[in-house]
Amino acid sequence: MIKNILVPVDGSECSDRAVIEAIAMAEYCEAKLSFLYVANINQLAINAYLSDAILDAVTKAGKVILDRAMETVPTGIPKEAYSETGAPAVVIMDFVAEHNPDMIIMGSRGLGLVKGVLLGSVSQYVVEQSKCPVMVVK
């Protein structure tokens, strides 16, 4: 049975639709939702170039996206929010290895570094690498 659903979010329209699909799925299956936001910043770049102010701004942006996803979830459905930093595809798969979700639900295209292209490849990468079922939402 599907008990743990991972929902990587990035604030894009497709990601919002993925959140709605995930909530419906969680209701049907009585599953827990884990929202994951990955700030696409290279850790070295943070250390070397980025000021705390920029880092704060990025973290806040991620918090807004996660909060919006969390607020959409009706009460009664267990939910958690995670914020990470790094290359989204890699961080998502690390998270999967650690938390072993039963299903991943994500948007097919987001607002990544080079808009669309990169995030298109994030869902592609996740579909290729993941052993659990992946739902790609349009």
Next chain:
Amino acid sequence: MKKNQCIVVPVDGSETSIQAMDTALELAQATGAKIIFLHAAYFDSSTDDDADSWLPEGPVTESVGDIMEDVRRVVKERLPANINAAFAERTGDPATVIAEFAAAEQAGLIVIGARGLSTVEGFLLGSVSQEVMETATCAVLIIKQKRQEEAFS
């Protein structure tokens, strides 16, 4: 996926398509959605008659009818009484056929296996699920082949 929307499950008789079928049945039970099992292939019994088959031996010569019969049998074994299931067969480019079929049925979800039987079919199916993921207008749930050790546990 809304409650009144159906789930389309493309089937080809492969192990992953059976896994996709199981997942779809589980989802249908939870959602009350209707399932349509779709076999889409380039060839059907009219293009590949046993008596004068022009196709090389192998998976392609397995006619649509045979696969659908297997699917019907497996579904009958596993289908809970409260789930509504239908079967459909279409001839043409599988990815296109699947995407168009799902759009025509206003499906809420396509549940598809990510890898098929042989190298050739695996390659073909890998690209089918990929293509479906790209062209479908509804959500697509990709079911991955379980690793050997997991499959037996």
